Amino acid sequence: MSGRVSYARIYEVVKSIPEGRVATYGQVAALADIPGHARQVGYALNALPDDSGIPWQRVINARGEISRRMDPQYEWIQKTLLEEEGVEFDARGRVPLSEYRWQSGGDGGADLGDE
DNA sequence: GCAGTGACTAGTA
DNA sequence: ATACTAGCCACTG
Numbered sequence: 307m308s309g310r311v312s313y314a315r316i317y318e319v320v321k322s323i324p325e326g327r328v329a330t331y332g333q334v335a336a337l338a339d340i341p342g343h344a345r346q347v348g349y350a351l352n353a354l355p356d357d358s359g360i361p362w363q364r365v366i367n368a369r370g371e372i373s374r375r376m377d378p379q380y381e382w383i384q385k386t387l388l389e390e391e392g393v394e395f396d397a398r399g400r401v402p403l404s405e406y407r408w409q410s411g412g413d414g415g416a417d418l419g420d421e
Numbered sequence: 422g423c424a425g426t427g428a429c430t431a432g433t434a
Numbered sequence: 435a436t437a438c439t440a441g442c443c444a445c446t447g
Contacts, residue, residue: 311444331429346444348428353445365428373428380428 311340316350323364326392327408328401330368337410348373363387364408371400 319337323329329337331344340346351362352375363384367373372384385395393406 335429342430343443344429345427345442346429349444351428362428367428368430375428384428 311343311346311350312338313350313353315339316347317354317358317360320351320360320362320365323361323408325361326406328364328366328370328388328393328403328406329408329410330403331365331373332368333408333410334365344368364391366401368403369400370403371398 315338316334319334320329331347332341334347335341335343338347347365351360351365354360354362366384372381374381385399388401389395393401395401
């Protein structure tokens with residue numbers, strides 16, 4: 307593969323994000339078995355074609371807002387797509403991570419009850 | 422192999 | 435609360 311990081315693994319994690327939920331780059335990286343490589347996650351999504359079927363719009367930065375891309379128009383696209391899924395933005399145009407942050411695992415949330 | 426770049430994050434002022 | 439800095443590491447030329 308082109309790089310050491312398995313892009314497929316990143317895409318798998320992003321695809322597993324349930325609708326109406328969002329995850330941070332750092333969270334996706336950790337779930338992709340590459341903790342700390344949040345930047346690489348964004349890079350992988352950048353190489354992702356629009357028709358890949360990957361819900362890249364569900365990935366946002368740790369602040370809960372949409373990261374700036376080369377083309378600012380994508381900001382609006384991502385925001386619209388999330389709203390279509392039921393994600394609500396606050397007056398600041400940010401997503402309340404405490405409410406929409408995806409809890410990995412579906413593990414039944416054994417202990418993620420809290421935050 | 423070096424330099425520049427970037428859809429990040431955490432820390433500091 | 436915002437603004438700036440440094441660290442991070444993989445991809446491209």
